[in-house]
Amino acid sequence: MGPKLLAISGLLCVLAAQSAFADECRERPNKPAKEIHKKLKVWMKKKDAVQYTGYMSRKVLEIPNLGCAERKLFQALLDDARDKLPESKMTELRSGLPVLHTDPSLYFPISMSEQGKNGDCVITFDLPRAGSATNIKANCDHEGFVESAEQAVASMVFSPLAIDDEFIPQEGLTYPLTYILD
Incomplete structure (x- = not known):
């Protein structure tokens, strides 16, 4: 696995662990969520990997007990990926x-x-x-x-x-x- 993908996988694990303790909606997403979101946005814009970005966003949304701030962040990214699917270069x-x-x-x-x-x-x-x-x-x-x-x-x-x-x-x-x- 490449270093960038390994970093995203590691952050997903941290995000899953932190989300398990999220009882209430926060105004802002946690740091691992923001880092993953930032990396995936780069993939979608610069690498034209719309399917990959959308798929990874959907996988984040499947994390049990995902906080509502994180859910909003990745739902928006998934919706954006679905809108941009015809532009995909895959x-x-x-x-x-x-x-x-x-x-x-x-x-x-x-x-x-x-x-x-x-x-x-x-x-x-x-x-x-x-x-x-x-x-x-x-x-x-x-x-x-x-x-x-x-x-x-x-x-x-x-x-x-x-x-x-x-x-x-x-x-x-x-x-x-x-x-x-x-």
Whole structure:
């Protein structure tokens, strides 16, 4: 899991723990809620990950005993995501999963370019939850492409097909990549 997604997951745990003690409505949401909200707003605006933002907002709203100030904050974010859904830049991976390429991190390794080599890779990975892939392993016909291929899949963010869908964990997904010199 990428560091940004790990930070969001950690904050969700803190938010769930703090919300369990929320007996009355506060004027302002607690600090973890504000931090998560801020990160998700950035995802929606700068990364165009509308489905992912909406899904994560919905998951926060499912936290038992969520305080009313926090509920208002994330309900507004979920409503905003639903309104902006047509603007989403999430594309469909060959497996049918929506994916956001958060970083154009696919690069042609210099050493392979200098040798004039093209290459094919098959990347295997797991998706235990929405967000980043885990257990990423590239099998390439040239070892020089492995790091680039693994980084490419690590830069992807996965979401359910729609905001109101559940994310279905999957193991052993494959993604083929071909490196061709221009």
